[in-house]
Amino acid sequence: MEKTPARLRRVPSRLLGLAAAQADRVVNSGFAELDARKWHYSALVALHDSGPASQAELSDRTGIYRSDLVAVINELAERGLVERTPDPDDRRRNVISLTEAGREQFVRLEAALVAMHEELLAPLTEAEREQLIDLLVKLVFPQ
């Protein structure tokens, strides 16, 4: 990409794709060291900050599709980080709740993520990082 035409270098959609790929590389490899991936983190955050939930509600909280969430919960349950128990009040539902191990893993992932962002955002100053986040929030969650 050395000789990339100048025109191409400032195409916003392309920049977003490249930046996201870069972020994915950092985050995937960082989480992999902790036997996790980013969806695990999303689910653990949602459970930690808003308490136990059905899979449907967890999907709503995290933006992970119901269909993909099945595998995520499977993986988290295998590792003993969450528990999947049938909801007695509604037999269609599972209640997903954090275990103690899950809470510990959450703390580890949170710390790892801070380090990863330090690496990812290294070219930006603190003020620029805030700016970028604000702009992205505006873009992704408009209004």
Next chain:
Amino acid sequence: MEKTPARLRRVPSRLLGLAAAQADRVVNSGFAELDARKWHYSALVALHDSGPASQAELSDRTGIYRSDLVAVINELAERGLVERTPDPDDRRRNVISLTEAGREQFVRLEAALVAMHEELLAPLTEAEREQLIDLLVKLVFPQ
């Protein structure tokens, strides 16, 4: 994603992923109407702005992997937008060059892309768009 925990909403790597997905949706569907996809655009820009090139050099200019470029050139050639001719000076190489139809398609894609970005970046002011682009450039092409 209504009840997404506040903590999750400002994770930079996540925001970049969401923004890129949003951009991909807009750009894929927009280019699809012109029987193209974003890689076609990248290749056409590179050929238009820097002239004919081998596939290897085109890969370098666009950031598209050599292996993926094969299909892109196939698709462009099928549509009569580029020509793939053996390089007489180096029989390992193909020289890829724009056809007249390719130049016309490039103009169409360029115009379509402007409209797509208008849609994608609608929540941002002109100044904010410039800011975002500058920050992403800094992030993606540091130094």
Next chain:
DNA sequence: GCTATTGCGTTAGTGGCACTAACGATGTAA
């Protein structure tokens, strides 16, 4: 001139992510 290395285009395949379709089972409303 021969050989080893490097570069070329190509094929095949991987894994993550976003997303759709359809299913059986269970709940809720008309």
Next chain:
DNA sequence: TTACATCGTTAGTGCCACTAACGCAATAGC
């Protein structure tokens, strides 16, 4: 009770970034 909606689940699609390995052609070192 019949119709409809929701739940978790399975399967599958398409794009993207990336890797591995191939045969062939060119080049560099001896």
